[in-house]
Amino acid sequence: MATASAPESSLLSLLYRSYPTAISPDATELDLAHATPKIFPHSSYSDAEKADVKQWLDDIRGLTTALGKGDQHVTDTILGNINQHLSTRTTLLGTKPSIADIAAYAVLGPVVEGWDAEKRTGEKGYHYIVRHVDFVQNGSLFALQIPDEEKVAIDLDDIRFVPKAADPKEEKERKKKEKAEALTAGQEKTLVVGQTKGKKEKDAVHEAPETTAEEAPAASKRDKEKKEKKEKKEKQPKAPAAPAAPPSPSLIDLRVGHILRAVNHPNADSLYVSTIDCGDAPGSDNTSVDEATGKTVRTVCSGLNGLVPLEEMQNRKVVVVCNLKPVTMRGIKSAAMVLAASPKVAEGEDSHAGPVELASPPADAPAGERVFFEGWSTGEPEKQLNPKKKVWETFQPGFTTTDSLEVAFDSTQVPILQGGESSTTPAAGAVGKLVTKSGGVVTVKTLKGATVR
Incomplete structure (x- = not known):
């Protein structure tokens, strides 16, 4: 059974066991918003990171409330936000550990334990939440003292679907490369036509199919329409740019x-x-x-x-x-x-x-x-x-x-x-x-x- 079956008491117990020098065993309540520097004294945290920790703790409390009320819509929304956030981060702060990661584990652990393989790692599964739970309970960065029998059982080989996040930089470079290749191909085609035109122009005249007397008027009409269409297109003036609205x-x-x-x-x-x-x-x-x-x-x-x-x-x-x-x-x-x-x-x-x-x-x-x-x-x-x-x-x-x-x-x-x-x-x-x-x-x-x- 996961450590977090009862989030508040389990979290307190987990912190006492794991960080005895930072968390007093006599404490009955925790000031979670200010616990991170005590638990991880070797890391420094900016004011923005401290604010992020506080907000993640608020989210986790919201998830706890939604789970208790059985509010599936709010639960799914928060889980989706956490999963998306962790898709590009190792911890909730990016790479630094915080009390928010441990609090999230205390709530998410039993939730993940109840998911089947499809919900964990299927095409619409919460891959990154599962990865985060496994990382927090086993990672040396957190060094949590959790007996093996209390950890969430996660089979790292049972991956039903591997999501591939699009890298904006790579996508931009790919489009740039394709555009350059298309431009180069167009230039090479023009060059080849130019080189062969003079040499084969005479042969091309002889190779062209003959136009019969019956087809001549229709062909002449098509040529005339094509020419008029081309001239009309070339002579069409460009629309003037709309004037910028004055600042107001x-x-x-x-x-x-x-x-x-x-x-x-x-x-x-x-x-x-x-x-x-x-x-x-x-x-x-x-x-x-x-x-x-x-x-x-x-x-x-x-x-x-x-x-x-x-x-x-x-x-x-x-x-x-x-x-x-x-x-x-x-x-x-x-x-x-x-x-x-x-x-x-x-x-x-x-x-x-x-x-x-x-x-x-x-x-x-x-x-x-x-x-x-x-x-x-x-x-x-x-x-x-x-x-x-x-x-x-x-x-x-x-x-x-x-x-x-x-x-x-x-x-x-x-x-x-x-x-x-x-x-x-x-x-x-x-x-x-x-x-x-x-x-x-x-x-x-x-x-x-x-x-x-």
Whole structure:
């Protein structure tokens, strides 16, 4: 039987046995988030790696909860994420050991033990999770003290399907090579034709089939049509390139959103999962149909848990950013972002400590109504912002609140808009209020001079 049949108690027992100098046998609870440096003192960990460990521990707790509730959808989602992550890594951090690997083993061990060979290493199996479990329980990197009879039995020779991950670099080189070979072949063909043309032109004339009197008119017509088609194709002018849209916050798709309901994220303590009507047409990308209301909605994850009370996230109007690239946050795909204000902080300070207030449009504004900054209403938002162009990152520093508690855009905070004669700042002024298409103003409760994102 695997060590992790009861994850919490088994994990404690396993750590006591394996790392007696790092884990006190008198401890009844573990601060897992800070246990890694004690257990692996010869490895150093950056702040980013420590944060990754904490988040993986959250995921593993989420998996434990899902397994306990028998929630197969959440279980499959988390297992898929872990398996994909491990497909290019030896440990959850890449190559360094951490408490997250051991905690994962404590939960995944008995799960893997119950899988048949097809689920372990079949075409749709969790190959990398199985490999990780075997590595953690046997690897000298972790040096876990587990009796052989308690280890998960894994037959390393029973591989039903060998997945081959595509290497992006190799794929690029392959396509480049094929293109070069095709180009070379084309040049060689042209060269051969050129070399033989003069020598065999006379013979070619004699070898050509004769055209009868009956076939001559049809052949002449075909030649004429071919010539006209070629001339028409050659004379067709190229379409002029579309002019680039001027830099403007109007490229960002801001809309009124109606939060139908919000719940705690099952796998992350800092996130809410909201069901929001953004006015999308049925069947639009990144939407679904809400079973309770029949409305077309988006699922949105927001890091507001602990900053905005959950009851304030129910049945209310908000402003949403609808053309950011969707991202998967702890196993749930998020297709928009809720705008909220928080005090500006000095560089290096915690920008998520609060207080946080939601940007609120008028309560009677319909879901999907366009929202824009005064003076920046011209132009249509892009369907989806290209992350490489960093449109959101460019203009967000100008999102602020006024002394009148109105959400506004301060163009002086956006360097790209400060260019003398080339500046596109409206003549009306540097600061424009955030308004709905029908004229309502977006406001916050109390925060003045805040940052909005």
